Amino acid sequence: MTTPSAVILLSGGLDSATVLALARAEGRKCYCLTVSYGQRHSIELDAAKRVSGSLRCEDHKFISVDLTLFGGSALTDDIAVPKDSVGEGIPITYVPARNTVMLSLALAYAETLGAHEIWVGVNAVDYSGYPDCRPEYVQAFQTMARLATKAGVEGQALSIRAPLIHWTKTEIIRRGLDLGVDYGITHSCYDPTPEGRACGRCDSCLIRGRAFAELGMTDPALLPL
Amino acid sequence: MTTPSAVILLSGGLDSATVLALARAEGRKCYCLTVSYGQRHSIELDAAKRVSGSLRCEDHKFISVDLTLFGGSALTDDIAVPKDSVGEGIPITYVPARNTVMLSLALAYAETLGAHEIWVGVNAVDYSGYPDCRPEYVQAFQTMARLATKAGVEGQALSIRAPLIHWTKTEIIRRGLDLGVDYGITHSCYDPTPEGRACGRCDSCLIRGRAFAELGMTDPALLPL
Numbered sequence: 423m424t425t426p427s428a429v430i431l432l433s434g435g436l437d438s439a440t441v442l443a444l445a446r447a448e449g450r451k452c453y454c455l456t457v458s459y460g461q462r463h464s465i466e467l468d469a470a471k472r473v474s475g476s477l478r479c480e481d482h483k484f485i486s487v488d489l490t491l492f493g494g495s496a497l498t499d500d501i502a503v504p505k506d507s508v509g510e511g512i513p514i515t516y517v518p519a520r521n522t523v524m525l526s527l528a529l530a531y532a533e534t535l536g537a538h539e540i541w542v543g544v545n546a547v548d549y550s551g552y553p554d555c556r557p558e559y560v561q562a563f564q565t566m567a568r569l570a571t572k573a574g575v576e577g578q579a580l581s582i583r584a585p586l587i588h589w590t591k592t593e594i595i596r597r598g599l600d601l602g603v604d605y606g607i608t609h610s611c612y613d614p615t616p617e618g619r620a621c622g623r624c625d626s627c628l629i630r631g632r633a634f635a636e637l638g639m640t641d642p643a644l645l646p647l
Numbered sequence: 648m649t650t651p652s653a654v655i656l657l658s659g660g661l662d663s664a665t666v667l668a669l670a671r672a673e674g675r676k677c678y679c680l681t682v683s684y685g686q687r688h689s690i691e692l693d694a695a696k697r698v699s700g701s702l703r704c705e706d707h708k709f710i711s712v713d714l715t716l717f718g719g720s721a722l723t724d725d726i727a728v729p730k731d732s733v734g735e736g737i738p739i740t741y742v743p744a745r746n747t748v749m750l751s752l753a754l755a756y757a758e759t760l761g762a763h764e765i766w767v768g769v770n771a772v773d774y775s776g777y778p779d780c781r782p783e784y785v786q787a788f789q790t791m792a793r794l795a796t797k798a799g800v801e802g803q804a805l806s807i808r809a810p811l812i813h814w815t816k817t818e819i820i821r822r823g824l825d826l827g828v829d830y831g832i833t834h835s836c837y838d839p840t841p842e843g844r845a846c847g848r849c850d851s852c853l854i855r856g857r858a859f860a861e862l863g864m865t866d867p868a869l870l871p872l
Contacts, residue, residue: 485712486711486713487711489755518755518756518796519752520755522754522792522795525751527748529744529747530714535717553794553796553797554794554795556794558794562787565791566747566788566790566791569787570744570746572743
């Protein structure tokens with residue numbers, strides 16, 4: 423039996439680093455894809471490079487698509503990132519159709535490789551405000567993807583693997599630490615310092631920080647260099 | 648009642664030009680989106696500009712995403728385009744996940760605009776070899792898109808309109824001519840001459856040419872300038 427290949431969507435953040443480690447632990451040949459959608463921070467791309475370098479991957483591709491052309495989010499526009507409290511509802515850091523665009527590009531990559539799995543770090547627990555992080559969304563994307571592709575037409579099922587979807591941030595980190603993930607090289611902050619350090623105050627930093635605290639740790643991304 | 652807005656995927660070819668004319672005829676405010684996915688021919692982009700200029704549109708955005716990074720198609724790679732016969736099965740001009748990528752970008756644009764429709768010129772009759780041109784695919788994309796977006800979560804249905812899906816090429820052209828579409832400014836050829844003229848011999852040219860012939864016409868894209 424040949425080793426199954428998988429495309430891994432890798433942002434450089436905590437979640438996708440854990441997903442890559444999980445896919446490796448399940449014996450997948452991992453082809454990483456990082457989508458640059460007009461983020462303000464090339465820091466994220468550098469983090470993605472560090473993560474794929476630290477775990478064994480077959481290849482790592484970077485693709486750009488400038489979603490700032492459409493506007494509509496604090497992550498791509500000049501809207502201030504909210505600080506010091508985790509909001510309710512759909513956050514303004516939501517990027518329109520981001521996961522759909524990223525999964526579509528992963529689908530193109532998977533189809534070219536002949537890979538039958540796409541792994542993605544979406545999570546419905548800590549980020550329930552994002553519509554495209556829910557299990558019913560992932561399921562619907564998979565149904566669509568199976569109809570979209572040559573492989574699907576030829577009867578080979580394509581799977582969207584979202585192993586973190588029901589895990590808390592604490593569970594994600596605990597599992598990643600078991601697998602040897604170095605979270606110090608990941609980057610999840612929405613509003614880093616000019617030196618590229620996590621701010622410690624945006625939604626993303628607060629959620630990470632609390633989860634590490636539950637494990638009796640300090641988020642290594644917040645430790646002095 | 649406000650005029651409904653729609654995103655129109657506009658390639659510059661015969662089908663999408665007709666779709667734009669249909670959306671205009673149904674009173675939509677049209678926001679055109681042309682996706683440059685690493686095509687060899689900027690001729691297609693020029694044709695898209697001509698088409699949106701000739702019909703009244705609110706805006707026309709161009710977005711690039713380099714699917715050549717993944718390889719896998721005669722339209723983006725250096726594989727020879729087949730000539731003089733319309734093939735069976737999935738053609739080698741198939742671009743992996745192209746419609747999924749283009750519809751995803753249209754979804755991002757629609758969500759930013761607050762538009763509830765995406766119009767696309769997919770057609771299951773003449774191009775039955777492409778899996779992502781089938782009605783069940785379009786339906787599955789719509790289901791996924793409704794789950795993906797803020798508008799969907801808030802109960803506003805998003806529709807993928809594919810009015811040409813069951814029409815023959817002849818029916819498409821007849822309807823477009825009724826609506827005043829100038830097919831001489833469209834470009835559908837897979838392998839144009841260095842001067843940017845249609846070759847008259849690739850699948851796409853042959854299918855167009857036959858349809859115009861059925862209407863007792865010569866394809867205006869093949870007429871001498």
